[in-house]
Amino acid sequence: MTPAPAPSVSSQQQRRGYWLRTLHQWHWISSAICLIGMILFAATGITLNHAAKIEARPEVVTRHLQLPAPLLPSLGDRAEGDAPLPAATADWLSGQLDVSIGRRPAEWSEEEIYVSMPRPGADAWISIDRGSGAVEYESTDRGWVSYFNDLHKGRNAGAAWSWFLDIFAVACLVFCITGLFLLQLHARQRRMTWPMVGLGLIVPLLLALIFIH
Numbered sequence: 560m561t562p563a564p565a566p567s568v569s570s571q572q573q574r575r576g577y578w579l580r581t582l583h584q585w586h587w588i589s590s591a592i593c594l595i596g597m598i599l600f601a602a603t604g605i606t607l608n609h610a611a612k613i614e615a616r617p618e619v620v621t622r623h624l625q626l627p628a629p630l631l632p633s634l635g636d637r638a639e640g641d642a643p644l645p646a647a648t649a650d651w652l653s654g655q656l657d658v659s660i661g662r663r664p665a666e667w668s669e670e671e672i673y674v675s676m677p678r679p680g681a682d683a684w685i686s687i688d689r690g691s692g693a694v695e696y697e698s699t700d701r702g703w704v705s706y707f708n709d710l711h712k713g714r715n716a717g718a719a720w721s722w723f724l725d726i727f728a729v730a731c732l733v734f735c736i737t738g739l740f741l742l743q744l745h746a747r748q749r750r751m752t753w754p755m756v757g758l759g760l761i762v763p764l765l766l767a768l769i770f771i772h
Contacts, residue, residue: 579744582737589733596727603711606704618700624655626692634689639667644674652685656696660685677715680706 606613626634626648633645641664643649649660658676666673670690676683683698710716713724739756746752 575744578740582741582744585733586737586741589730589737593727593730593734596723597731599707600711603707607708607711610708613704615701615705617702620696620698620700622656622696624652624694624696626687626694627651628692631692634672634687634692637667639669641666644672648687652694656685658683658698679709679714679716680704 630645630648630651633648643662644652644660644665649662652658653660660674660676663674663676666675667689670688672685672687672689674685674687676685680702681698681700683696686695687693710720713721742749742752742756
């Protein structure tokens, strides 16, 4: 049986050139998408790693209000459980407290309605006495460092930010995987390529095995 002819040098070069162009295109597109996110996550990785050394001065705001009499009957119509505040009550509180309540779920008990409103870098809650209509509101702001740290963790950031984190993670994977293939294509001209890649694996592995218990 006659062996198949080996591919010509020009054919191999054309194939290599095609993959180089394709990988470079995917590599720079993914790097452009995740560039700002990588800067944010690298910076907040440092602040999270040294969170105990970064002084935070939470600002706490407390307010007391009284619901208007026409809104009180709607507070007695619901059983215990989780349900949003009546629309009129939510609108009145949003206007008085300068917060967005909307259809946020509230915890209804026999005597009280409790609305939790956490957000990145801050927490807030509203307590309403179902009998008297007395309202207590408290907001705690822990500052910008805490805000960006919570964004890093996706804490209380909502569905839109969660989608962004997923897209960002996929872009990072594309960036790293295309970078790995580019390293493979250039490895012949750069002898330290694989030793450096191996070092990037071995160092964190050894640190985890030796110092983390």
